[in-house]
Amino acid sequence: MQISLLNDILIIFGLSVLILFACNRLRVPAVVGFLFTGILVGPYGLGLIKALHEVEILAEIGVVLLLFTIGIEFSFQKMLQIKRPVLLGGALQVGLTCLAAFLVARRLGQPVGEAVFLGFLFALSSTAIVLRLIQERAEVDSPHGSTTLGILIFQDVAIVPMILVTPLLAGTAGGSGGAALLLVAKGLGIVALVIVSTKWVVPRVLYQVARTGSQELFLLSVIAICLSVALLTAAAGLSLALGAFLAGLIISESEYSHRALGNILPFRDAFTTFFFVSIGMLLDVGFLLREPAAVTLLALGILVLKSAIAALAALLLGLPLRTSVLVGLALGQVGEFSFILSRTGVEHGLVTGDLYQLFLAGAVLTMAATPFVIALAPKVADAAVRLPLPRRLKTGLNPAPAAADEARRDHLVIIGFGVSGRNVARAAAVAGIPYAVIELNPDTVRTEQARGEPIRYGDATQETVLEHANVPEARVVVVAINDPTATRRVTEAVRRLNPKAYLIVRTQYLQEMGHLYDLGADEVIPQEFETSVEIFTRVLTKYLVPRDEIERLVTAVRADGYEMLRSLSGLPPSVTDLKLQLPHIEIVALKVAEGSALAGASLAQAELRKTHGVTVLALRRGTEIEVNPPADMELRPGDVLFVLGPPERIADVAGLCRGERPGS
Secondary structure, three states, X not given: OHXXXXXXXXXXXXXXXXXXXXXXXXXXXXXXXXXXXXXXXXXXXXXXXXXXXXXXXXXXHHHHHHHHHHHHHOOHHHHHHOHHXXXXXXXXXXXXXXXXHHHHHHHOOOOHHHHHHHHHHHHOOOHHHHHHHHHHOOOOOOHHHXXXXXXXXXXXXXXXXXXXXXXHHHOOOXXXXXXXXXXXXXXXXXXXXXXXXXXXXXXXXXXXXXXXXXXXXXXXXXXXXXXXXXXXXXXXXXXXXXXXXXXHHHHHOOOOHHHHHHHHHHHHHHHHHHHHHHHHHOOOHHHHHHOHHHHHHHHHXXXXXXXXXXXXXXXXXXXXXXXXXXXXXXXXXXXXXXXXXXXXXXXXXXXXXXXXXXXXXXXXXXXXXXXXXXHHHHHHHXXXXXXXXXXXXXXXXXXXXXXXXXXXXXXXXXXXXXXXXXXXXXXXHHHOOOEEEEEOOHHHHHHHHHOOOOEEEOOOOOHHHHHHOOHHHOOEEEEOOOOHHHHHHHHHHHHHHOOOOEEEEEEOOHHHHHHHHHOOOOEEEEHHHXXXXXXXXXXXXXXXXXXXXXXXXXXHHHHOOOHHHHOHHHOOHHHHOOOOOOOXXXXXXXXXXXXXXXXXXXXHHHOHHHHHOOEEEEEEEOOEXXXXXXXXXXXXXXXXXXXXXXXXXXXXXHHHHHOOOOOO
């Protein structure tokens, strides 16, 4: 059996490599490649896999590790920030989808118990697929990304009561009332254990483990925490995946969360491969060929109905139409937990035979279609906004109160109030620059308005929203949002409304720069390279490169579209040829300017140590370094002095080097 399992793993990985390579060339999402691999090697395809049960176990480990990493990345604090999408949005989506599926099933003649169970199956969406796709698109922190994630979290928790209710629907649960109460008590106990572990147990354990400096011990400790909490929840009658998610939340509150995530990611990626392949293996190709019309109709019906209901739930949360459509299309598929739930239904006779195969085929098709649906979602959302619908529907049913309109001219408009937007607003406030902020999150708008921020709620892709912030009269517009598609639309709209405004756009990826410049941006700030600029600025400062040379280098890097970071040939010789290394002491580089009182004087005549208490450690002239220069060495404009001394004394000498008179 062991050899058979190894053969099966080799077949899965080998075929996955070939199929994913082809998918990459054809620009087909990797998830589709995994599903196709499962269909190909499964019992209904070529039948290459023999150890089916063992592959299912590996797939379940993949789900556990996936939810564990989600928990690490998604802390309690972040969950509290999106509690409204989790509680209200999730409840609306699950409840309305269950009701719609129940009514359709009853209309088709299904008994009440089976109809309710089918509602459960279709209400759940795929956390694994959707989260992976929105992470790849860098949209997790966007309004539709955070709302989608909140609803998915509610669904992952909702599967627990669904599994509990399933025996009741089949009429096979004896004494279920007492069992349900016992389960609730166990659940509360686990919640209490999670809180205690988060605050006192896990941080101390990981601290002691980290002190050993052993990478292997730290990795095993993290895996042990994950599996122990997962098994604890499973023993209490809850799901392994929920326990893994809770374990991730526990670790997310410790200072070791990033290290833990980095260690787990390779294992997660390997085991989630088994999960997606195992889903493909469930599909009976023969049934699909016998009933292509029924399967296709079911898959389309699921995608349309679920997308519409999820979009309605987002609208009821107060989100604008465009964001709601993006949320709806992201949640249109059937989820992985539906397959886990379906097995429970099969055990209790709620789904059997052709109905089960019809569900599997339709569900797998919806999952395979999801990458394409999400890729097309922005275009569909844009088309929906152009429809002749009520303005309130387009801007949100429950918006935050609008900021008071002011007749502003030559002001700054900030679109997006995340970290970047907040920092720009603070700098503008300090400098006395009038500004206005546009933000799509109604909770953020309410909070900031209460603090006196000139912020208004609205979808900046809509021209009317931009006009209310008086963008046509703005001098500078800063776009700092996390949705790449929306960023393009906003850039185009701002440039159309105000051709003269200086338009600065922040983007997360370098490949977006060309598109944004084509749409009219004056300056595009790629987050990836700006981080690099900040890092090398600090490195060069530590190596005592004069500040004016660093600033010239930074200006040159930004001026050529960051091309210099891709090829170091453009770096000035004074930087690339620098070989000076000094001990780690408090030292500063000062450049002697034209007109400085020090120019033309020797070090002895300057009396820097006697008068100012500053010691000259070295002098650089051109590319030549003079360590411990002689007292009779004459200073010239352009010389760089490396000096040691108290900060206030160094400040005096810096003024002399710049040509300032004492006391000026």
